[in-house]
Amino acid sequence: MIPLVKKYKTTNEYFSVFKGFTAANAGSFISEKVNDYCIGSAKIPKQKTDENYYYFVISRSENPDWQWCVPQEDEGYFLILSDDLIFGCSKSQRGLFYAFKTFEKLSRDGSLPVCEITDFPDNSFRAFHMDMRYGFPSLGRMLEIIEILSDMKFNTFIIEYENRFPYQKHSDICDADCFTPEDIEKIIEYTKERFIKIIPLQQTIGHMEYLLKHDKYYPLREVREFPKTACSCTFSTSGFKHFNDIDEICASSSEAYEISKKILSEMIKLHPESEYIHIGCDEAWNLLSCEDCKREYENDKNRLYTSHISKMAKIVTDSKKIPVIWDDMLQKFSEKELKRLKELNPTLVIMCWLYYASQYQKAVTYVKKYKDVGFEVLGASAAKCSEGPEPQYLDMPWYSQRMNGIDMWARVCGELSLDGFCHTCWSNYSGTIAPPHPFFDTTWYTTAYAAQSAWNASSSQNGFDTLFIEDFFGVKGKSGGFDNRNEQAFYLFDEIVNTCKAHLYEAEAMRVMSLLSAYRQKSLFVHRELYRLRMNITAQEKNIIKNRLSEVKSLRDRLMPMVFNIIAKHYTKKDCEIFINSRFEADTELENAYEKDLI
C-alpha cells in the first residue's frame, strides 16, 4: 500500500468483498462510490448522524453500529474491514475520501484482510507539479493522471499550462493543441471531487519563451542584444547564463507588464476556487541586460526583481488569493532585501527547489533564511529534471538522485517544520528549443515515493521497488527496474506487461523507454567508431563497424513504432513527431552521411 498506513491491526484472516446495507454522509461523490456496494439503505441511529464526523458504511446488517475512533489529524481516518462491517470515518470529507481510497486499493483482488487502520499524513502539503512545455495529454489522460495522484493521496496539483492554456486576449500565443475553458473546468471539477487543490502556475518574468518566440512579442524581451563576453564559450551544456534571448521579458517595459497582467488575470479568473496562484519567477538569469532596466533600477538586480514580482503578486492578492514563487532568485538576497520583499508582499509563499541530496545544507540555510523574515516556505523535489541533457539519462530519470532528493526534503520538512513539499515533473530543461526529458510515464516510481515520504516522514527506500511494483502494477515479489540498468529494466517490465493487474500503459511505457535508453547508449558507442570508416582500415575492421551499425539500425527500426505507439495513445501528433525526431533524426542523418563509406 502506497502510501503506507500509520497503524495497521490485523488478524491475518481474509474475507471477500461483499455488498450490503450502505450509508455515507460526505457528499454525493463518496455516496455514489459506496452505492456500488449497496443492496439497500442502512438505518443509522440518529445520535450517530448528529455527531460532527464523516463516515461511510457497508454492512451485512440493516442496523449497523460502531464506536467512533476518529484520529484528530485533519486528513486522518479510521477504517474497519471485517466480514460483516466495512466502516470508515474521519473529521474531514477529505480524510473519509482517503479511507475509501484505502478500502478500494485493499479490495482490488476481491479479498480483504480483516483489520483496523488508523492513518494520517505527516505533511499537510503534498503536491505534484506538471509542466506542459513538451507533452500535452488528452483530457482523458489528464483525468487518469489525476486519478493516480488521488490514489497516492496527493492533495495539491500545480499545473504549469504554458501555451496550452486558452488565453482569450492573447490567443495568438496559444498552441494549436490547447485546453478549452471547458476542459479546464472539467479538470477543476475532477480534482475537486478527489480533494485535490489546483495551483495554476503562470510565469511572469522568465520562462516566457512561448510568448517571446513570436515576432509580435519579440521586442518585449530583456536580452535585445546578444551580450559581449570575454570568452567565446563556456563549460555549461546550455551555453552562457542567458539560455536564449526569448526567455525573459523586460521588467521595465510597460507593454510587457500589461501583457503579463492580462494573461495572469485570465488564469486567476479561470481558477476561481484556487487559494494559491504560482507566479513562477525562477531562473531569470538575464535581469539587467537592457539599458532601460539598468537605468531605472540603478544596476540593482535584486531591487528590480523585488519591484517586478511585487507588481505581479499584487495582481494575485488583489484577487484575494495567495501568490507563490520559486526561490532561486532569492538565494543571494540579503536579510534586508528579504525583509523589504516581505513588507511589500506579506502573504507571499516561497517554494525552495533543490533536487539533489547533496544540497541538504543549502536547503537548511535557505529555508531558515526565508523563515527568519517570516515567509511561509515549502520545498520542492523532482521526478525528472535537468539530468535530461545527459545522454545516459536521456530516456529515464536518474532514479537514485531523484529518490535521495525526496529523502532530503522529507528530512528538511521534519527538521524545520515545513508543511510539506512539491514533487516537480519537468518536461524539458528550457522552453521551446530543448528536447523532451524522459517520457512522463517513467516517473511514477519517484512520484509514488514522494507520496509515500510526504505521508510518512520516516520512509525508507529499502524494498520500495517491490512495494511499488505490487501496489502500482499488482505484481508481487519483483524487485529492480529503477536503478538505470536498462537491460534488466527492459526484461522486468516485459514480464510486468504480461502479468500486471493495473497500469498496463505505464508498464508498457517503462518497457519501451528502458529499451530506448539501451539504444541511446548503444548508438553513442557505435557512432563514435564511424570516423574509422574514412581512414585506411582493413576490410575485417570495416566489417566489425558494419555489424555493430546493423545492430543499431535494427534496434532503431524495432523501437520507433513502439515509441510512437506509446506516445500516440494519449498525446498529440506533434508530441510524437518531436519525441521521435529528438531521439532518432540525428542518428539517421549521421549514419546516412557515412553510408557510402561502408561499401
Ligand SMILES: [Zn+2]
Ligand atoms: Zn529591461
